[in-house]
Structure formats: structure tokens, C-alpha cells
Amino acid sequence: MPHLLAARAQMGTSLAFHIIFSVLGVGLPLLLCIAEGIALKRKDPVWMTLARRWSKAAAIIFAIGAVSGTIVEFELGLLWPTYINYTGQIIGPLFAFEGFAFFLEAIFFAIYLYGWNRLKPFYHWLCSFPIVLGGAASTWFIVTTNAWMNTPTGFIFTNGKLTGIDTVSAIFNPSTPYETVHMLLACYVACGFGVAALYAFSMLRGKRDTYRRYGLLLGLGMAVIATPLQIASGDFNARYLASKQPAKLAAMEGVFTTGTNVPLHIGGFPIYDTQTGKGTFYYAIAIPDGLSLMVGYDPNTQIKGLNEFAPQDRPNPLPIHLAFDGMVGSGFFILGIAGLFWLLYFLRKRHFPEHRLLLLGILLAGPLSFLSVELGWMVTEEGRQPWVIYGLLRTSQAVTTAPFLNYSFLTFSAIYIVLAVTMIMLLLRQGRKPLPEMKWEAVSSGNDESADVSAEQEEQVGV
């Protein structure tokens, strides 16, 4: 594998792996907080059991999130030393702030997880708040850095030297609000559907009890609030790209030449030669004037095409368009599922809809929402190519000179495979543990201040 490709492959694999745990690390604490809150308010042992069992799963997920995040953090330097040299100078402090957000999360998560029987119930519940906040803050910080890579501001670059560095203006670069909001919502969407899908699965296998119904309600409750907001925010993102990242929009939508009355292509394959600037769109459903209408509410809105950019600055539209349509398609599908579920739920006077097809739909929505996250990142990252910091540094200039990157890529890929397989085995094992006897005295926190939970007790309360 060529040097640059190996580096990109390793970076992409690592991020694609890490993002799954990040999403769960941001979303699960909110679910825990809500479940424990309801449990305390109603003194309901079923809700409390949900919180308890999920906190055990979260321990494993968090640990893998931390180690995979560490890989990513090191790789930014190890694989792209020139990139980190620029990034550090201009927007580096954000990474340091993110470090504090990680501290906050890790500290209170440790207290939350290991403190079930050491803290009074109310204090234990309070500990979930800093975790939720820390997760949201770390998302904001890191995605802001990525936004800056897309639309870098806060410096002047002349004759190979950086001057006039202004970190604050780099932080508030134009992409920041759009990207951070969209990503944060994605965490709650994906996490909500992910949890719901698990319970849909066990209900499909005939385990239809209160515990699983509550779990499903919890997941879909979060999802139904976050998903419409997510789609609305995505719509803002796309329109914003037209003005600030036109090359990305052109690649996303397969616009080869600048023009008005640009159609919206759904699906299909934009085959395009970045060198000659010639291309054809195969098998797409074209909605006349669609894109112009979406961007400017007017069929005469002009959309910049890839021909506006020098051949060496053009991204390849094929993977970007497919990824974008995959994200949007999944987005509407999961919205439909969540909407249908709650519609039936309220139409039937809060009677739980348990139709097989609906449960199958929820089961599918879980993986699809995680897929949307991955695809959305493909759009963002591939759409920025060939730049790593748009207009300032090319990916090919940023890469390290270190040899043997092929082996490094293989090693890390092997590590990811082993980690993923082991972790899934572990979570499945925990999930299969029988439910404990759900009595308030047995599951509520802080009952027995003096004694630690014994190993057997721990086993029983598993996930």
C-alpha cells in the first residue's frame, strides 16, 4: 500500500472505530441519568435495574472509548506531524480543554460506577450530571477542531509563515455551530436507537416484560426528540456548505459544472474524472431544480460545480455522494420508525405497540443510525480532500516520513478486530445474565454504606 494511503487508512479506521464509543460515551450517560431519575422519583425498581445494568455495560464501553481515543490522539501526531504543528499553534488549546472534559467524565463515571453502594441515592444520581456535561463538552471541543479544519480562520499565512494567530477566532470559525450541533444530536439519536434496538431484539425473541418495555421506551423517547432536530440541523448544514464549503457540496450532490436550475440527484453514481473535469451521473433519480430550490428557495439559485476548482483541488464525488445519500436515507427511515411508534403508542392510549414488523423496523434503525454517523463523517472528511486543513495544508504534505506504515496499519487493525470481538462477547455475556429480583431494597443505591457489593451480588446485578 502506498505510504500516504496507509496513513489515511489507519487514521480512518481508528476514527471510525473510536466514533462508535464516543457516541455511546456521550449518549449513555444521559440515558442513565434519566432512568435513575425516574427510578428515584417513583421508587420503581424496574427503572433502577435498567440504570444499574446499563452502567455495567457502560464501564466496558467507556474503557474501550478511552483507549481508542488515546490511539486517535497519538495518531494525529504520529501520522500527521506537520498537521499537528499547524493545528497546535492555532487551535491547540481546544484539545487541552477537551482533556479537562475527559477528566470530568472519567472521574464522575468512576464514582458513579463504583459508588452504587457507597453514596446516598440522591448523591449517586447527581454524579451522572457531570458525566453528561463532560461528554457534551468534549464533543463540542473536538468537533470544533474539525470544523476549523474545514473552514480554517484565525491566522494569516504568508511566505510559509503563520502570523496573526488568534485562537478565539479560530474556535468560532463559521462551521463550528453547524457541525457541533449536528454531531451532538447524532450522539443522542444513535444511542437512543441503539438501546431501543437491543430491546426490540429480545422482544422479538419473546421476552416481553416490563423491564424491556421500559428500556425500549427510554431509547425511543430520546430518539424521537433528537431525530427531527437532527434532520433539521442537517438541512441547515447542507445549505451552509453552499456558501462556505462549495467544493464539498458539489461533491456531495455530484454537481460537475456551475449552473442554475440544478437538479437534486437521489442515489446513482456520479462518475467523474477530477483531472479532465468530465463526468456522467448514472442511474440517479433527478428532481428538476431540486438542489437550487433547497439551497436558495429559488430555481434560479446558482450552485458552484467542481469545474470551479483546479483539478488538483477536486474531491472525488462518488464516495461522498453515496455516503451523503446513505445518511439522509437512513435519517428519514429512522424518523419514520420513531414517529410511527409514538403515534401508535398514543393512539392506543399508552398501550405498547408490539407488532412484529414495527419491532423489526426498530431493530434495523439501531445499526442504521450508527451507520449514518459513519457516513456523515465520510462526507465531512472525504469532502475536504485533498486538504487536511482546507486551503492551508494538503493531506499529502501532512503525512509523516516514518517508514513501515503498512505494518503499523496492519497492527492497529488487528488490535481493533480483537478488541471488537472480545468486547462484543463480553457484552453479550452480560446481557444474557438473568434479571435480578427487582425489589426496591435490592437494587436501590446506598442501602448498605458499610459493605461493598460482594462478587456474587455484582454477578447478579449484571447487565
Add this chain to the structure above:
Amino acid sequence: MALPSLPYIVITVLWFALIAYAVFGGADFGAGIWEILVSGPTAKEQHALIDDALGPVWEVNHVWLVFLVVGLFSGFPGAFATLVAVLFFPLTLALIGTVLRGSAFIFRTHGLRKSATIWNRIFSFSSVITPFFLGAGAAAVASGGIQDLGPKTQANLGSLWLTPFCLTIGVLSLALCATMAAIFLTVEATNQKKADLVIIFRRRGLIAGAVTAVLGAVGLAEAAFQAPTLWQGMLAHAVPLVIATMVIGVGAAVALYFGYYRIARALIIAETAFMLGSWGVSQIPYIIPPKLTVDAAASSPSTQLLLIIGIAIGMIIILPSILLLFYIFKYKGGMGLLSKGATGGTIL
């Protein structure tokens, strides 16, 4: 007296973060190193003691490493870019070690009882790799061999970080981690009223401490030849710190011998802090001797100011939280500062 410049404030904060990582993260690695020796009738209890000690805190301790990395590249991007380029291999190995250590620990404590032996091995093996390569990498910096600067510098294949001096410091890091872990575990075992384990770890602490002292002396002697800049710097302004390091080390051993485990723990923390402090002070004014100074490597003043403000706000939130964590899991109901734990048994 002139106020220290911004870059010196930043590097001092980072040095304290380094000390925090060396002490807390180092002890966690040390516990993993002792896993290799776990055997005999108390094997199960030793595993359990280590699991209990690390469980609630290792992730937080690990964040110090993350903080160090990001602090270094925002405060001193040029130095960071050079280090990751030149030390690509030792850092990649240390990274792999960190990753395997964390995952192996969580896998073996969360239920994979059947395959736990494999993960136990990975846990101890990776606990050896990381401190060794981090130590060797640090020694490569200190020895003044990194003369080509910038992100496009070639990765070094070993001539810089596998010298006798670097190997000594790599093994010294292991020995120090093992000493700290043993001492921390004497306190944990005393808290859990497990006298037999206290005695095991007291003995290990004393032996590992002696090894650390010997390696420290060897390293110091080697520095005179292999790390001339560092040696000169030490003679110029770090002699008192080096002497203090030695005295504190002896104190820790005495406290450990007589069973004052909490005092021994405080002293070994101080010992590590002074050891790293002596290194830092000897290096002044260089961040990567013998060419790159702290001032020359620093990012722009506005970036540094923002960084310092952010760190100050962050620490106000984080330090009390860390204290709370340690209070809940390490102090509440534990042994008193001046109380004496179990002693006895043969040392050698």
C-alpha cells in the same frame, strides 16, 4: 525577581502533569508488572487486591497522559512535532502497550473468567512495554541526541533510543513503577486487613526500591558521558534536587521497612516528583537539548495565554473532583497517616 515567562509557566504545568502521570499511571503499570509474579496460595487474593486498587481510578490516571500530549502540542507544537517524528517507533510501541493494558484490565475484571489467563498475560506484558518505551524515549530527549528538528525529520530506528543510557532509564522506569505499586498496595492491603498480602508487597517494595536506587546511580554515572548537556545542567542548577531525591528515597525505604505505609507512600510520591523535577531543572533552558529551547519552541503568546487561562479554570473544577474520587475510594475508612501496618517475614 522577574515573573516567569508564559512558556515557562506552561512547561511547569506540563511537568507537574508528567509527575502526576508518572505517580498515578506509573503505579497502575507497576501493579501490572507484579501480576507476572502472582502465584502461590494467595494468588487469587493478589489478583483481587490489584483489581480493587486499580478499578475505580485507572481511567482517570490515564487521562493525565492524554492531557500531557495535548498540552505539549498546543504549548510547544514544534517540539511535539519533532518528538513524534523522531521517536515514532518507541511512541507507537508505548501506545500499543497503553491500549492493550487498558483493554486487558477491563476484560479480565469484567467477567471473561475463562479466557482471563490470556488477558492477565497481556495485562502484565503491556504494563512492561509502556513504561519502558516511555522511559527510553524520555532518555533519548535528555541525552541531547535529537539534533534534527521539525515534523519532516526522519524516524529514528534505535540509534537514539536504544543506547545504554536509554536502556538503563527504561528499566529504571519499570523498577520505579514496580516500587510505587508495591508501596501503594501495602496501604490497600492494610486497609483491607490482609496482613499476608501486606507482608508480600512490603518485601517486593523493598527489593524493587533497591533495584531502583542502583539503576538510578548507574543512570547518573552514564549521564556524565552520554548526556553531557543534562549533566552540565545538573551540576549548574539541580544538585540540591538530586540530593533531596536520594534522601527521600532512603526515607521511603525506612518507612516501608518499619511498616509506616502511608508515610512510605507519601515519600515515594515525593521521590518520583523530585526525580522528574531534577531532570526538568537540569534541562533548562532546553525543551529538546541541545538545540531547541523552551522559548523557541513555544506557540504564540496569545495561544499560550489562552491555554493558561483554560488550564486554570479547568484545574479549579478538576482537582477537587479528583480529590473527591480519591477520598471516596482510597481514604474513607482507610489506615491513618501515622498508623503502623503488619511487618515481618524475610526480605531476601
